[in-house]
Amino acid sequence: YLALSGHSAGIAPSTDAREGTPIIPRLPVEHRASVEALLALPVATATGPQPLGRFVRVEEGVRESSRVRKNLRPAIYVTGDVAGEIESPVYAILDMNRKLDAVRIAGAEIARYNAVQPDRLDELAMKWDGEWQVTIEVFRDLGLAFAGVLLLIYALVVGWFQSFRVPLVIMAPIPLTLIGILPGHAISGAFFTATSMIGMIALAGIIVRNSILLVDFIQLAQARGRPLADAVIEAGTVRFRPIALTAAAVVVGGLVMVLDPIFQGLAVALISGAVVATLLTMVVVPLLYWELARRDTNGNYIGRQKNGVGGSDETAADHLQRIELTTGAATA
Template sequence: PWLMLKIAGQKKITHEHAENGGKIGRFYRKLVTPVIASRRSSWLFLIIVGIVTALSVSLFATKTVRVKLLPFDNKAEMQIVLDLPEGAALEDTERSLFALAESIRELEEIDNIQAYAGTSAPMNFNGLVRHYFLRQSPELGDLQINLVEKGDRKRTSHEIALDIRERIKSVPLLEGANVKVVEVPPGPPVISTLLAEIYGPDAQTRRAVAKQIKTLFHEADFIVDVDDSIGDPRPRLAVSIDAPSAADYGVMQQDILDTIAISFRGQVIGTSPRGEARDPLDIRVEFPRSEQIWSQKMATIPVPRRLAGITSDPVELGAVVNVNNQQGSPIIFRRDGRFADLVQGELAGKFEAPIYGMFEIQKRVDDVDWAALGLEKPVIRMAGQPENEQQNTLLWDGEWEITYVTFRDMGIAFAIALIGIYILVVAQFGSFKIPLVILAPVPLTLIGIMFGHWIFGAPFTATSMIGFIALAGIIVRNSILLVDFVKHGQTPDMPLKEVLIQAGSIRFKPILLTALAAMIGAAVILSDPIFQGLAISLLFGLASSTALTVLVIPAIYVALRGPDWRPKVESENV
């Protein structure tokens, strides 16, 4: 008011729309008059609006509008993670990485590619959660792919990742190799987008169930980059001392152990000073890496026979040791102290949210004849580790866990907000019924929100939910404007229908201008990949709710009281 007085000065301020609301008010009068002409027309309008709201929500069920925690962001980097079979040489990993890089180097969106064999690429937050810092083995490798700037390419990083995933399918790799295209997530990172934790009474049962679930993952055409936490046992070379032969040859067992250690690890025999107070360098004697394997040549390495006398000739290493190849121990994985095996996958294609992969796998689990496999059908849990580990259980985790927690918490927050609004309105109007009328238009935002997501082909994300919650306050404010005017405008000589038309005609313009201002503000983030859901919710939710609120509130009044209702003189207006 102070600023208005300073700007307007002494000019007389008038309200030319006070009588009928001007052109906008007259338009509103023509629109609302047939709706509130009678109780029947009001109920018919409310039923139609309810049906349209229900149909809009059904777009979730028909998968016309899909649900996802966060959409894929347009990042400047991604990774190709390579896992060769256990025991593969470092040279095999390097050759495979170079072959993968060669298959994608023609993409114009790629700026450079960095290969890391036997170790992980420089780690980011996503790599920290996925434990990439543990990738320190000859059969493991990473390709770090850096893209050109966003403004210099037409495709998003996700579209490029889908293209890369198709190109690398034709690259010949060792049997059993596993290749994943890893994108930087837009939100909290997880071990895998689609993650099934398998619990059971013993390791053998868990691994059998996990193997079958992994097969089901492979059968779903939109689940890619399938892997598990079990892997193949790492082969190992077991070298043991043949004690009887060592005794017969007069060889000390410590000499045999020292010879084996020197053969495979080398030996520091001295240091080389560098001067200038610098640390000296170790002088190490060792075989070339290509010869650090058990072979006929290594079996002929001499071992001294100190127990047989200093004049005795040494004996060959192969004569006093037993060498055989063994399978290593399987990987043991625990979560929160409980034994579990993991089956992992990513989603690409027609569905990219974990909920659809979960439904697909659950349907396939029901179709499997578990009795024929000698297994008990696993119980599927959506959240929380099982209390009874003697029963086979599949617990969904990964991005679903974050999605479930996020939408659950926001749903609780939304319910608390509605309760708080209800209490405030009860205190304002002194009635328990009027707040219900005021809150009735809140679901109307779903009509515009769902329509907007369908038009843009955008998933319903966490930011979309935030927009829906924010709209509740805006819609309630519009409802309060109308209800408050109706309450104070009721007189015994004016029927309810005229009071409603007058209230809507005068209040429609400020309600419309406020909505337009908020819509313009939301439009500027419509192209942002992360906050597009928020923009769609605000833009289309405001459009539908603003248009319907000014019609639904009068329709509720007339449906409950009739168009000709008048307050009694002795009664208090409600």
């Protein structure tokens, strides 16, 4: 048994994988590939080494193979493990799917299933199972949880601002997190895993909080009589520091996990998503709110007096220019 199958004698450290390589001493292939080679194996006896063929007799026969079925259907199990540079099953199976696209058996393509079992007996099919099945279920559940979080956030913001459109402005930066998360994973070489999805869900709440700070400041400034254009500009100026500090806190917290093999995706998603989405939020949310507010008040016309811009036909650009001139005169 030891000559043919070997036995683990230890673990050798590996430079390209997190787990070591087992050390299994056994005979070379040429000494265990034929019956004659096996019969010639020396066996220790009292009179010295003797060939194994002196003590055994070879009989040829046919042994029935085991028949495996799943859900009363014939099945063949092929198992394997992922190791090396790519340890995430997602990337490995996607690569194997590309190679299986070129495989034809009797001129037919192999049908592949991911979440369900094959339901036909007249086709050659395979189903990815094991860790891939777990991965699909986790991403599915997290996707549903993300959708539920978005609905809950929308309901809460609607209740606070008493508007059905303002929450859309507040939640607009949530998709912008992908602009940071996906390139962040590509640059860092981290795999997009379930923990990355958890980071996306966590970022949704953080980004919405930043948007609420901006919109709430704009509305409070308008309530005090500030023009819409001034309120939008002041919101970006005054609220930039607390929003930037929030992003910095997220980055510092993510740095603690960035080297962890399990939570690396969470850290990369939080860091890259928070930085990029915060910068875009400071631009997108004020602009969207300004556009929404001016249309609600004056139809398709920019900056009428009801918006707080001086003069019945004065545009927002004229108003901002007047502010700059007034500021320059006051400074002089």
